[in-house]
Amino acid sequence: MILYLSLRTVGWLADNLLLFGTPLLCYRMTGDVSWSGTAVALLWTPRLVSLAGAGPLLDRLSIKHVFILCDAVRLGVGAVCSLAIVARPESALPAVLTFAVIAGVLFEPTFVAGEKAGKLLAAPERAAGVQSALTALEQAAIIAAPALGGLLLLAPPVALVLATSAGYAAGLLLDRSLPTTRTTGGRVRLLSGVRHSLGDPLLRSVVVLTMLLNYLLGLVTGSAAELVSTAFGVSASGLSFVYSAAGVVSVVVVGAAPYLIRRFGLAWYGIGTALASGGACLALTLAPTMTLFGACLGVFLALDSLFSVYMRTSRAERVPTEVFGSTVTVFGLLAVAPVPLAGATLAVLGQHASPSLVLQIAAVGALLLTLVLSPSLTRASRRPALASSTAGGTDPGQARGGTVTVEPLRKDTPPVVDMPEPLTPSPTSPPRVLVVEAVSGGALLAQEALRQGHRVVIASADTADRTIPEELRDRIEESVTVETNDSAALLSAVRELHARKPVSAVFPGCDVYVPAAARIAADLGLRGLDVAVVDRVRDKARMREAVAAAGLRCPRFIEVTDAEQLPKAGEHVGFPCVLKPVDQSGSLHVTLARNPAELAAAYQRLSGDSFIDLGRPMGERALVEEYLAGPEYSVEGYVLDGRATVVAVTEKILGPEPHFVELGHTVPAPLPAGLEEEIGAYVEDVVRAVELTVGPFHCEVRITEHGPVLVEIGARMGGDRITDLVKLARGVDLARVWLAALLGETPEAAGTLTPAAPVAGIHFFTAPDADRFTGAAGLADVLALPGVRQARIDLAPGDPIHPPTDFRCRIGWAVFTAESHEAATELRRRIDETLQVNPAGDTHA
Numbered sequence: 001m002i003l004y005l006s007l008r009t010v011g012w013l014a015d016n017l018l019l020f021g022t023p024l025l026c027y028r029m030t031g032d033v034s035w036s037g038t039a040v041a042l043l044w045t046p047r048l049v050s051l052a053g054a055g056p057l058l059d060r061l062s063i064k065h066v067f068i069l070c071d072a073v074r075l076g077v078g079a080v081c082s083l084a085i086v087a088r089p090e091s092a093l094p095a096v097l098t099f100a101v102i103a104g105v106l107f108e109p110t111f112v113a114g115e116k117a118g119k120l121l122a123a124p125e126r127a128a129g130v131q132s133a134l135t136a137l138e139q140a141a142i143i144a145a146p147a148l149g150g151l152l153l154l155a156p157p158v159a160l161v162l163a164t165s166a167g168y169a170a171g172l173l174l175d176r177s178l179p180t181t182r183t184t185g186g187r188v189r190l191l192s193g194v195r196h197s198l199g200d201p202l203l204r205s206v207v208v209l210t211m212l213l214n215y216l217l218g219l220v221t222g223s224a225a226e227l228v229s230t231a232f233g234v235s236a237s238g239l240s241f242v243y244s245a246a247g248v249v250s251v252v253v254v255g256a257a258p259y260l261i262r263r264f265g266l267a268w269y270g271i272g273t274a275l276a277s278g279g280a281c282l283a284l285t286l287a288p289t290m291t292l293f294g295a296c297l298g299v300f301l302a303l304d305s306l307f308s309v310y311m312r313t314s315r316a317e318r319v320p321t322e323v324f325g326s327t328v329t330v331f332g333l334l335a336v337a338p339v340p341l342a343g344a345t346l347a348v349l350g351q352h353a354s355p356s357l358v359l360q361i362a363a364v365g366a367l368l369l370t371l372v373l374s375p376s377l378t379r380a381s382r383r384p385a386l387a388s389s390t391a392g393g394t395d396p397g398q399a400r401g402g403t404v405t406v407e408p409l410r411k412d413t414p415p416v417v418d419m420p421e422p423l424t425p426s427p428t429s430p431p432r433v434l435v436v437e438a439v440s441g442g443a444l445l446a447q448e449a450l451r452q453g454h455r456v457v458i459a460s461a462d463t464a465d466r467t468i469p470e471e472l473r474d475r476i477e478e479s480v481t482v483e484t485n486d487s488a489a490l491l492s493a494v495r496e497l498h499a500r501k502p503v504s505a506v507f508p509g510c511d512v513y514v515p516a517a518a519r520i521a522a523d524l525g526l527r528g529l530d531v532a533v534v535d536r537v538r539d540k541a542r543m544r545e546a547v548a549a550a551g552l553r554c555p556r557f558i559e560v561t562d563a564e565q566l567p568k569a570g571e572h573v574g575f576p577c578v579l580k581p582v583d584q585s586g587s588l589h590v591t592l593a594r595n596p597a598e599l600a601a602a603y604q605r606l607s608g609d610s611f612i613d614l615g616r617p618m619g620e621r622a623l624v625e626e627y628l629a630g631p632e633y634s635v636e637g638y639v640l641d642g643r644a645t646v647v648a649v650t651e652k653i654l655g656p657e658p659h660f661v662e663l664g665h666t667v668p669a670p671l672p673a674g675l676e677e678e679i680g681a682y683v684e685d686v687v688r689a690v691e692l693t694v695g696p697f698h699c700e701v702r703i704t705e706h707g708p709v710l711v712e713i714g715a716r717m718g719g720d721r722i723t724d725l726v727k728l729a730r731g732v733d734l735a736r737v738w739l740a741a742l743l744g745e746t747p748e749a750a751g752t753l754t755p756a757a758p759v760a761g762i763h764f765f766t767a768p769d770a771d772r773f774t775g776a777a778g779l780a781d782v783l784a785l786p787g788v789r790q791a792r793i794d795l796a797p798g799d800p801i802h803p804p805t806d807f808r809c810r811i812g813w814a815v816f817t818a819e820s821h822e823a824a825t826e827l828r829r830r831i832d833e834t835l836q837v838n839p840a841g842d843t844h845a
Contacts, residue, residue, distance in 0.1 A: 014167030040343030050108040078165030092157035218342025223355030232290040249298040257309040270310035282363035431504035442509025505742035550689035557625035569624035592658035628702040644687040667725040728760035757817035
């Protein structure tokens with residue numbers, strides 16, 4: 001990190017030496033403000049062209065190699081221009097401008113590369129702090145550059161070129177310390193950057209504010225020499241030292257940015273710095289003395305630095321790594337464009353209007369437009385980002401590190417995500433979200449709500465497999481400890497909470513708590529599922545009754561509560577049949593029975609299992625239902641106002657019968673023509689039959705000779721990281737959709753993302769012949785396979801390995817993307833072959 005920061009500092013120093021020194025040198029050599037304005041335009045306009053190609057290129061190329069190439073070329077051009085100036089002194093002006101233009105063009109790829117490296121190297125929760133440090137270093141360069149430039153103006157023009165070239169030489173030495181990284185997210189176009197810069201309401205507002213302030217900065221930079229010369233008799237060289245003195249204020253003040261963001265919230269911090277910047281610019285033009293002018297200039301530069309922290313923090317938090325370069329490109333094109341426009345304004349109007357008048361008009365306009373934008377910006381800050389997914393937020397480059405964490409993996413284990421610093425509640429009181437048990441999708445919901453700046457409360461028993469995750473415990477507003485399986489106690493606790501801290505929406509942590517969340521929402525008068533029908537999406541017997549009553553295809557079934565009912569159930573359903581609990585998940589005790597004896601044995605195992613899941617015993621209620629022959633799929637989607645939207649069909653890769661263990665998933669499923677539409681239409685009918693009205697659904701079906709037939713439907717997001725696969729391959733974030741729907745926002749806008757690849761999948765590692773885990777070899781090799789996004793082992797040496805009968809047999813997993821289903825199948829095979837479980841051969845206790 002130190003070498004990286006040193007490299008950025010050297011680059012900023014060299015670039016600012018040209019940005020500040022070149023206009024001043026032009027004015028000193030010509031005495032004409034039009035030439036200094038022309039220099040500003042020439043310094044910035046070519047950068048726009050360079051930016052257009054830099055971002056998408058950087059999303060695919062090595063950061064290190066880009067730095068080395070650009071610094072080497074700039075060093076070579078500097079040497080040629082220096083020789084030209086020495087040989088022909090009269091060519092100094094065009095030589096300096098040529099060098100400055102070429103160096104500026106090559107600065108943009110290194111700038112984008114540096115910003116991307118900073119995003120990769122900095123932990124998300126430290127975004128504001130890291131961006132403050134970078135801004136402080138940038139301001140330190142701004143301080144040093146004008147002072148050095150002022151000294152260089154006393155020397156021949158070649159001195160400016162030589163000094164800048166020395167910076168590029170130092171950078172070339174530091175470049176070699178950068179890691180050789182490459183993003184493997186596929187082909188990235190500039191259009192992705194357009195979408196993320198302008199499609200995200202917050203970033204769109206940030207772009208506009210940045211354009212306003214950069215226009216003012218360009219006007220100040222281009223006109224300051226004329227202002228101080230005519231009003232106060234200060235030379236261009238003297239002004240450079242005023243710049244440096246004023247810049248000291250920026251370095252001191254910028255350290256307060258993280259505190260101010262925490263105190264006032266990111267949105268109000270940005271609005272405040274933008275308004276104050278416009279006011280400082282206006283005051284600068286009215287300053288009666290050089291001392292007040294310098295003070296106003298110092299305040300203006302300090303506020304510009306504080307706003308830079310806002311801009312960079314917003315960008316780092318809301319733009320995904322795989323499209324970061326293209327987004328920074330579009331962001332930069334729009335933000336930088338006003339600077340040459342400011343130079344052109346001075347060049348055209350310099351002979352007809354005073355620079356002070358131009359600055360005053362621009363400052364007043366900036367103030368008014370900032371006030372107009374303020375309401376929309378505060379609203380946008382509470383909206384989720386329109387961002388690409390990298391499987392829960394972990395960058396491919398970070399996943400290559402091979403981190404192995406040890407924790408049990410349930411069927412509905414939420415994605416592993418880095419937790420960013422939550423946004424400080426603004427004066428407009430962001431929504432308060434209640435999550436009943438932050439397990440499975442509940443943890444995902446809580447993480448996303450925190451990311452959006454909402455206040456989060458978790459109601460939990462906070463024990464055993466219902467313990468609040470540590471990564472959430474210190475970030476939520478409050479936890480309510482209560483027995484969540486006791487409906488009366490839970491409702492009473494939430495009523496007491498709501499009286500103190502009103503709740504805006506209630507979410508179940510997993511399907512177990514769907515009925516409880518619906519009843520709490522109804523009691524508090526909030527949006528939610530209809531209490532009268534909520535049991536249809538939790539109890540498989542009630543579910544089938546509703547689907548059958550609607551005249552839809554449904555397997556024959558009968559509910560049993562003891563072993564004596566099994567013979568009649570088998571006779572009614574017929575063999576082969578399937579036995580399953582009425583209210584469990586994860587394929588727990590879902591068993592194929594080919595005859596009465598197998599059915600009796602399967603029920604004995606179910607009713608005799610002492611496994612406690614989320615504080616609930618297995619129980620004796622079960623379904624005996626018709627066996628459906630055919631491939632199995634799940635359908636992911638959401639409901640708004642009773643209208644179902646199918647987002648993806650997922651292929652399920654099952655283990656051998658008589659059990660139905662899910663060993664992997666693929667999104668989207670490879671389906672023959674017309675079948676996806678048939679499945680979607682059937683599932684929409686199922687949604688209507690069970691009367692789902694709002695929120696996500698996960699519906700499992702089998703394709704029989706008669707068409708799709710229901711296995712089950714849940715009013716929840718799919719487990720097994722299917723939500724991540726949907727984000728990767730379909731570009732829809734169901735967690736964001738769910739939050740938006742219950743908070744009264746627009747789910748479609750909240751959940752629309754950019755797909756990372758055509759196909760995404762997950763593969764679960766198992767060892768069916770082993771009963772104890774001793775270790776695994778090859779995880780790093782799995783992570784190195786092209787397309788693998790994340791991989792993890794969930795057992796520790798010595799842990800028992802569950803028999804291959806349900807989700808508990810899984811040892812770990814790998815998430816991957818591919819360009820086709822054929823490529824995904826091949827990659828799944830390579831992943832399975834690469835990881836070796838219990839390589840020493842000691843597999844039995």
